[in-house]
Amino acid sequence: MVTRKDVAERAGVSVAVVSYVMNNKSNVKEATRNKVLAVIEELDYRPNLIAKSMKTKKTQQLAVLVNNLGNPFEAGILISLEKSAMERGYFLFFQKFQQDQEESLKSLFAGRVDGIILLGQSLSITTVEYFHLQGIPIFSIMEPSFNEGREVPFLDIDWGSAMQQLFVHLKSCGYQSIAYLTANEQMNSHHYEVRNRALMQAAKEEDIRVDELIRVDVCNFETAYSHLLARWTAQPAFSYQALLCVNDLMAAGAVAACKKLGISVPEQLAVAGCEDILMSSQTFPAITTIHYPREAIGEATLERMHALIQGHTVTHVTLANNLVIRETTS
């Protein structure tokens, strides 16, 4: 079995330096760090796995790193995760974190969790590498827009196909141009970038014009509502016939803004969202959206996480999606 000493010898550094690299200390030159990481990779040195093979000690705890607690979409996924975790004897805890707190996750999780589930979250390459070395697998719900270095396995719907279905529907209603309301490019909404790319591609393929790309900092109801209210008050005439939103909360905010300004939906403006949260079926008019099968996520995720903890590799999972046509498009 590979030891820390083997790594040190092969990399031509001291055992202490290997430890520094593994504990992510800053007192190691970049070149040295890279060399040590390359050797660790080459020899597949995983210290915690060795300790585990001796003790087979598991915590039966999983951490879920959540992104946006205010979105009922995530809450629905947490419920599904929790149900499946309980059935498999795992204990879940949830955590939201800011990028600048990423370091503290290491001391918080090391030795305390068997695995980490990302929910619309992302970790830096070095953090992913750190947990790999600790023998703590990571699985992501929704494809990270950025998944370089050691790739994190994920599950997601096929956003390309989902967006195409939506555009085919819009075309059948006679719409030729849209506006798209989404998140500013930033780490904590990175998973929306996957939807953005899929939308742009589908628009091109289906020959629908994206007249305006509207980006906001926070993807919730209130921000969409106030932003659109201000925008449409300033410029009452818009050229697009439909507004697509990166999530349903924002689509609901758009419907509320239309109601406030007397813009009739869908006659003057069609609206559609993504995710299919409960509220989108209860607004007036009810919102057309891409259904994301939340109830299937718990079991699919726990099955993969369990396999990863057992030392198996897992592949990405594509969930079935479907278009839910309601009253905001016709």
Add this chain to the structure above:
Amino acid sequence: MVTRKDVAERAGVSVAVVSYVMNNKSNVKEATRNKVLAVIEELDYRPNLIAKSMKTKKTQQLAVLVNNLGNPFEAGILISLEKSAMERGYFLFFQKFQQDQEESLKSLFAGRVDGIILLGQSLSITTVEYFHLQGIPIFSIMEPSFNEGREVPFLDIDWGSAMQQLFVHLKSCGYQSIAYLTANEQMNSHHYEVRNRALMQAAKEEDIRVDELIRVDVCNFETAYSHLLARWTAQPAFSYQALLCVNDLMAAGAVAACKKLGISVPEQLAVAGCEDILMSSQTFPAITTIHYPREAIGEATLERMHALIQGHTVTHVTLANNLVIRETTS
């Protein structure tokens, strides 16, 4: 400073027995346990505080025990908590648990958190006592319906006054009798019992008849919708003029059920909820409800929790509430 030995001598037991009691082992007779606990209380022996006073070692971590992740009401509170925690330098993690997992919380939290926040949750008397002995304070968001033994400080609105405002409004609309849709009596919805008692008292004071008390197992949209649909299909004639729901999710389910059955709201049936979640302003018709000031909860809770961690005592907090009159009552 009081030591474990002092406790043992005063209680007339060995130091080991004091340890057993403090670690909640089952090998101690009930009478002995009670005697030791009484002495611990009398001498105010708090071992972890002693260790802390020597090391002043804090984790800066707080655990939040949540109840119903599917209710956006709780999600809104979590966001508020998280914002205030960050401002004060605390790191939060959230956990849902079943009553039968309560034991595992002890090993999970001991030494890892500075305090525990309950969010619509409850802990048994012995668990509350255990964390007290560990020097880990507990604060509850929403009054626990059951708060015996070592009382847990809490914040909540004055449900008595809130329900009375609602009934005064209903009377002014001419309604004289209601049905009330709430949770079955069970541990994991215990915080609704506080609302139930307040409603019954207010109905009596305002002389409004509670024609039917409808209890369901799960307090969400889907359960309210399907239960009412079945109920009203079987018995299309009901005597009450208004339906009150213990939370807005259920009120939204009720509005959807009315829509499905062609019962016009509020002409044939008025509907009202509690909490004022976002969705209740977006349904058609929009729902009258009791506003719960979620945005104020984070700071109020963190301020008290910080004081508790510093060894201060805190009193219960009453938040301001107000009635939001919308379209489902008139």
